[in-house]
Each structure stands twice: as C-alpha cells, then as structure tokens.
Amino acid sequence: xxxxxxxxxxxxxxxxxAYALTGLALIxxxxxxxxxxxxxxxxxxxxxxxxxxxxPVDVPGAGxxxxxxxxxILVGIASLGAIPIGVxxxxxxxEYATSRWTDWVRLACDVLVGxxxxxxxxxxxALLVAPFHHFSALSGSGALAxxxxxIIMRTTEGAVRLIPSGLRESGLALGLxxxxxxxxxxxxxxxxxxxxxALLSVARASGxxxxxxxxxxxxxxxxTDPTQPMQSLPLTVFHNALLPYQSLQEQxxxxxxxxxxxxxxxxxxxxxxxxxQIRLAGQL
Amino acid sequence: MAASPTATALRATTSPKPPDRFRTLLGVxxxxxxxxxxxxxxxxxxxxxxxxxxxxxxxxxxxAWNPVTLQFGAWPGIFGTxxxxxxxxVIALPxxxxxxxxxxxxxxxxxxxxxGIAIELLAAIPSVVYGIWALYVLGPWTxxxxxxxxxxxxxxxxxxxxxxxxxxxxxxxxxxxxILPTLTAVSRDVIRAVPRGLKENAIALGSTWWxxxxxxxxxxxxxxxxxxxxxxxxxxxxxxxxxxxxxxNNYQIPQSIFSPAYTLASVIANExxxxxxDLYPAALVELGLxxxxxxxxxxxxxxxxxxxxxxxAAI
Numbered sequence: 001x002x003x004x005x006x007x008x009x010x011x012x013x014x015x016x017x018a019y020a021l022t023g024l025a026l027i028x029x030x031x032x033x034x035x036x037x038x039x040x041x042x043x044x045x046x047x048x049x050x051x052x053x054x055x056p057v058d059v060p061g062a063g064x065x066x067x068x069x070x071x072x073i074l075v076g077i078a079s080l081g082a083i084p085i086g087v088x089x090x091x092x093x094x095e096y097a098t099s100r101w102t103d104w105v106r107l108a109c110d111v112l113v114g115x116x117x118x119x120x121x122x123x124x125x126a127l128l129v130a131p132f133h134h135f136s137a138l139s140g141s142g143a144l145a146x147x148x149x150x151i152i153m154r155t156t157e158g159a160v161r162l163i164p165s166g167l168r169e170s171g172l173a174l175g176l177x178x179x180x181x182x183x184x185x186x187x188x189x190x191x192x193x194x195x196x197x198a199l200l201s202v203a204r205a206s207g208x209x210x211x212x213x214x215x216x217x218x219x220x221x222x223x224t225d226p227t228q229p230m231q232s233l234p235l236t237v238f239h240n241a242l243l244p245y246q247s248l249q250e251q252x253x254x255x256x257x258x259x260x261x262x263x264x265x266x267x268x269x270x271x272x273x274x275x276x277q278i279r280l281a282g283q284l
Numbered sequence: 285m286a287a288s289p290t291a292t293a294l295r296a297t298t299s300p301k302p303p304d305r306f307r308t309l310l311g312v313x314x315x316x317x318x319x320x321x322x323x324x325x326x327x328x329x330x331x332x333x334x335x336x337x338x339x340x341x342x343x344x345x346x347x348a349w350n351p352v353t354l355q356f357g358a359w360p361g362i363f364g365t366x367x368x369x370x371x372x373x374v375i376a377l378p379x380x381x382x383x384x385x386x387x388x389x390x391x392x393x394x395x396x397x398x399x400g401i402a403i404e405l406l407a408a409i410p411s412v413v414y415g416i417w418a419l420y421v422l423g424p425w426t427x428x429x430x431x432x433x434x435x436x437x438x439x440x441x442x443x444x445x446x447x448x449x450x451x452x453x454x455x456x457x458x459x460x461x462x463i464l465p466t467l468t469a470v471s472r473d474v475i476r477a478v479p480r481g482l483k484e485n486a487i488a489l490g491s492t493w494w495x496x497x498x499x500x501x502x503x504x505x506x507x508x509x510x511x512x513x514x515x516x517x518x519x520x521x522x523x524x525x526x527x528x529x530x531x532x533n534n535y536q537i538p539q540s541i542f543s544p545a546y547t548l549a550s551v552i553a554n555e556x557x558x559x560x561x562d563l564y565p566a567a568l569v570e571l572g573l574x575x576x577x578x579x580x581x582x583x584x585x586x587x588x589x590x591x592x593x594x595x596x597a598a599i
Contacts, residue, residue, distance in 0.1 A: 007492055007495070008492065010492070010494055011492035011493055011494040011495070014493070014494040014497075014498075015493060015494070017382070018382045018385055018386050019386065021378065021379045021382035021383065022382060022383045022386045022399055024379055025379050025380075025382075025383050025403065025406075025464055025468070026399065026402050026403075028406065028461040028464075029402055029405060029406045029409075031417070031421070031422075032409060032413065032414065032417050035417055035420075035421050036413060036417065039420070085313055085316055088309075088310055088313040088314070089310070089313050089314035089316065089317060091310060092307075092310035092311060092313065092314040093314060095310075096307060096310070096311070099311075101311060101314075102314070104318055105314045105315065105317055105318060107584070107587060108317045108318035108320075108321050109317045110583070110587050111321060111580060111583045111584060111587065112317055112320060112321050114515065114518045114519060114522070114579060114582075114583040115321070115324065115522065115576060115579065115580070115583075116521070116522025116523075116524065116549055116572075116575055116576060116579055117522070117524065118522070118524040118549045118552050118553055118572065118575075119324065119328065119522070119572045119575060119576040120324065122327075122328060122331070122552065122556070122569055122572045123323070123324045123327050123328060125556075126327045126328075126330075126331050126569075127327060146320050146324075149316065149317060149320065150317055153314070153317060177306070178306055178307070179306035182306070203408060206410070207408075207409075207410025207411065207412065207413070208410070208411075209410070209411065209412045209524075209525040210411075210524040210525050210549070210553060213553055213556070213557065214556050214557050217557070234410060234412040234525075237412045237413065237415075237416055238412050238415065238525060238529070241415070241416045241419060241420075241529065242419075242529065249420075252416055253416065256412070256413045256416050259410055259412075259413060260409060260410070260413055263408055263409070263410060264405060264408060264409075267404070267405065267408045271401070
C-alpha cells in the first residue's frame with residue numbers, strides 16, 4: 001500500500017514538474033515580446049519613423065524607411081531566385097521519391113538548413129562581392145536565397161505528399177504527360193502548403209543579420225539600386241543597439257518591434273494557409 | 285509509380301515532351317541544394333587556403349589573435365563556441381524534453397495546441413531581436429541577480445568568479461532559449477514515433493504516467509532524442525548575431541563562466557569587413573571553415589539518428 005502511495009506521489013510530482021518546465025519554456029517568449037513592445041513603441045509610435053531615414057545622433061525625426069525598403073528589396077530578389085527553384089526541387093523530391101538521388105538531395109537540404117548563416121555570408125562575399133570590389137544588395141539576396149532554398153524545397157515536398165495519389169493517377173489515366181500532372185494538377189492542389197513554405201522562408205530571411213554583414217553591408221540612405229549597398233531592418237537593430245547613444249538604441253528597439261511584428265504576421269498567415277491545405281487535402 | 289504498357293503508349297502519342305526529360309530537369313533543379321553545400325565548403329576552403337598553408341594544424345591550437353603581427357590561432361574561438369553551446373544544451377535539454385513529452389501526449393488538444401504554437405513562435409523570432417533583448421534586459425538582470433551574488437559567494441572558485449554583464453553565461457542563456465524550439469519539435473516527433481503498443485503494454489501492466497514515460501517511452505526514443513540534441517547543438521554552434529551582442533568579445537580563454545569570451549562566428553561577424561591584406565581575411569575564413577566542418581558533421585550524424593528513429597514508426 002505504502003509503495004503504491006509513493007509511486008502515485010512520484011507520478012503526480014513528475015507531472016507537475018513536466019508542466020512547470022513547459023511553463024518555464026514559455027516565459028522567454030513572453031519577456032521578449034513584452035520588452036520589444038515596451039521599448040520599441042516610443043520610437044515606433046512616431047509616424048515619421050516609417051517615412052524618414054537615419055539622421056545624426058540626437059537630431060529628431062530619424063526613421064527606418066531605408067531599412068524597411070531595403071528588407072523588402074533584399075528578400076524580394078532572394079524570393080525570385082529561391083521560390084521557383086525550391087518549388088520545382090520539392091516537386092522532384094515528392095514525385096520521384098524512390099530514387100537514390102532524392103535521398104541525397106533531402107539530406108543536403110536538411111544539412112543546409114543547419115549551416116551557420118555567417119558561413120553562407122562568407123560564401124556570398126567570396127562569390128558576389130570580392131570579384132566586383134564593392135558590397136551590393138544583390139550579393140545579400142544571393143546569401144538569403146541559399147538560406148531560403150532548403151526550407152522551400154522541404155515544405156513543398158511535404159505539401160505535395162499530402163495530395164492523395166488518386167489525383168495523380170486519374171491525371172495519368174486521362175493520358176496527361178507527367179509534367180502536366182505535376183505542374184497543372186498536383187501543384188495547384190498543393191498550393192496552400194507550398195505558399196506556407198515560401199512564407200516561412202521569407203520570414204526567416206527577413207530576420208537574418210549575419211549573412212548581410214559583408215554582402216548588403218548597410219547604407220544610411222534610402223537606396224533602391226540592387227547593385228549598391230543596402231540597409232535592412234536586422235542590420236539597423238544590430239548596429240544601433242551596440243552604439244552608446246540612447247536615441248539610436250531607441251531606434252534599434254523600434255526597428256526590432258517592426259521586424260518582430262512583420263515576422264510574426266507572416267508566420268501566423270502561413271499557419272492559416274497551412275490549415276486550409278490540411279482541410280483541402282482531407283476533401284480530395 | 286509503374287504505368288501500364290497501354291498508358292505509356294497513350295502518353296507517348298499525346299505528350300509533346302517525353303516524361304523522362306521532365307524528370308531530368310527537376311533532378312537538375314533539385315541538385316542546386318547539394319551543389320550549394322558543396323560549393324560553400326569548396327569556396328571557404330579556397331578562401332582560407334593562405335591561412336591553412338601558413339599556419340598548418342597549429343591554427344587550431346594557437347591562442348593568439350593579432351592582426352598587426354599576423355599571429356592567428358583559433359583555440360579561444362573554438363573554446364568559446366563549444367563552451368557556450370554545451371552550457372546552452374545543459375540548460376535547454378531538461379526543459380526541451382519535458383515540453384516534448386507534454387506535447388507528444390494524446391488529449392488536452394487546447395493546451396498542447398497553444399504551447400506548440402508558442403514554441404514555434406519562439407523559433408520565428410529573429411536572432412537579432414534575441415540579441416538586443418539579451419543585451420539590454422537579460423544580461424543586466426542575470427548580472428545583478430545571478431552572476432554577482434554567485435561570484436561574490438564563491439569568489440574562491442575560479443570558474444565562478446568575476447561577474448560581468450556580457451559573458452559566456454549570458455550567451456549560453458540566450459542560446460538555450462534559441463535552441464529550445466529545435467530540441468522540442470524534433471524530440472516530440474521522435475517520442476510520437478515510439479510504437480503505441482509499448483506504451484499501452486506498460487499502462488496495461490499498471491505503470492503510472494511517470495513510469496511509462498521514464499522507463500518505456502524515453503528509453504525507446506533515446507537514439508532519436510540524442511539526434512535531436514546534436515541537431516540543437518549544431519544550431520547553437522553556428523548561431524552568430526545574438527551571441528555576438530552579449531558575449532563580450534574578448535579573444536581569450538575566459539577565467540570563469542561569468543567572464544567575457546568570444547566565439548568563432550562572432551569573430552567573423554565583428555572583424556571580417558575590416559580585415560585587410562591576405563592572411564587576416566584568410567584566417568577569418570578559416571575560422572568559418574572550422575565552424576562549418578563541425579556543424580556539418582554534427583548535422584549529418586544527428587539527421588541519420590533522427591531519421592532512423594522516426595522511420596521505425598512508419599513501418
């Protein structure tokens with residue numbers, strides 16, 4: 001009897017500890033969000049913060065317009081490269097899953113996801129900056145595209161695999177060639193999942209700092225020319241946060257708030273799109 | 285998928301392109317991923333070559349970092365990288381496994397769903413945001429309430445002495461938060477892949493929840509959880525920006541865990557744009573090469589372990 005009571009109390013206390021640790025895991029999320037909002041709002045509550053560019057220390061009216069525009073251009077160009085390649089590669093992984101080559105591609109994708117982003121920055125510097133003797137947004141986009149590619153490939157693969165094989169078989173039975181089945185039947189059906197992957201990779205790329213340090217480099221002015229150095233939100237946060245001026249640190253927090261809101265919105269959107277995919281796949 | 289002879293004949297007459305060419309095209313497009321990986325390693329090796337040939341193996345054990353006299357060694361960087369990552373793992377592992385066990389449970393969909401989403405959002409927050417938070421909130425707080433009291437009390441113990449707001453310990457704490465989502469998500473999948481029958485048998489024999497989890501589920505998920513741990517270790521080793529902002533940038537073997545230090549990735553982030561000459565940038569790239577070779581091998585080992593653990597469930 002006594003032994004059973006001890007087993008029960010160990011059981012209940014272990015359940016309590018497991019849930020307590022789970023609660024503990026959520027505290028950092030709350031703290032990061034809370035401080036980003038509390039410290040970022042003073043800067044981000046001025047409308048000119050979104051329309052002006054950097055100003056000298058303590059000159060009022062400084063903003064991060066150049067960083068917002070830069071982030072959009074950098075990630076936009078990276079997406080143009082990474083999304084088509086990633087989606088086609090993902091279709092290959094799912095549709096021809098049996099070949100040995102796909103195993104290698106899959107492993108390479110998973111390893112590439114875990115590759116330090118600073119190393120990808122060094123790689124982009126060697127290939128896209130050093131030969132031209134100047135920093136450019138294009139080289140930054142190149143580095144971001146390498147980061148995005150494996151995420152898009154693997155999520156596309158997952159989305160295509162969710163499509164019941166009946167759809168593929170009926171297309172083939174009607175005499176459609178394999179490429180039309182893949183691109184015109186399977187891909188549209190898998191679209192929500194594919195879009196989810198693309199959105200997640202865009203969110204990841206928008207928040208990356210390390211690969212941009214010696215590629216896009218940063219620029220205190222508004223620049224829309226991709227062959228020139230360009231600012232981005234993470235670069236603004238990184239550089240300003242480490243400077244010993246309170247006004248610049250406030251701008252860093254403001255930029256961090258804008259970045260977090262952007263990234264979390266993209267994430268929540270992708271979650272919504274993914275739910276539609278799962279419902280859709282259930283109906284097919 | 286094998287098509288019948290008639291279907292093949294039909295396709296041959298109706299399609300303008302033979303299906304095999306589509307397959308080849310996709311295969312080539314998909315090859316960009318392995319190709320990128322290969323090119324990254326080759327390019328880094330080529331860029332680091334002047335340093336590799338100049339310093340030889342002594343680069344790994346040397347502890348000087350002097351751009352003026354061109355003396356470069358990776359040891360303090362390697363030490364800082366490994367020490368922060370291992371400390372982060374020690375902090376994150378118990379929490380990560382507890383969350384994974386809770387998330388892998390059946391039932392209570394509401395709580396599990398909310399916790400799952402929160403953990404995924406934790407992964408979504410950019411590393412520079414963790415960095416600024418650690419620099420202005422976490423670092424000062426741990427310095428005041430944790431590092432200072434502990435180092436005052438145990439000042440005779442070397443590795444606990446001399447507190448500093450930017451330190452190995454602060455960097456490890458941030459890293460622990462940042463690797464938690466990887467650790468949790470992969471462990472959860474591995475735990476879910478444990479055959480249902482094992483758990484049901486244990487319950488049928490009268491085991492409590494704790495006995496089932498501790499003696500049946502976790503032991504049979506051991507290899508996969510080990511894989512998840514290595515995967516998280518790989519993430520911690522390569523993390524750059526958040527660590528750079530709080531580690532204190534001191535290229536020495538730190539006296540205590542509360543002292544400033546440096547990591548491989550942080551040295552590159554701070555110094556690469558200012559590096560001139562041939563040997564200095566090459567030495568920085570060689571740090572990157574060391575980093576990427578370590579993370580690559582950790583990743584490959586981890587992925588093989590996780591895959592064999594989750595593949596078992598599919599059978």
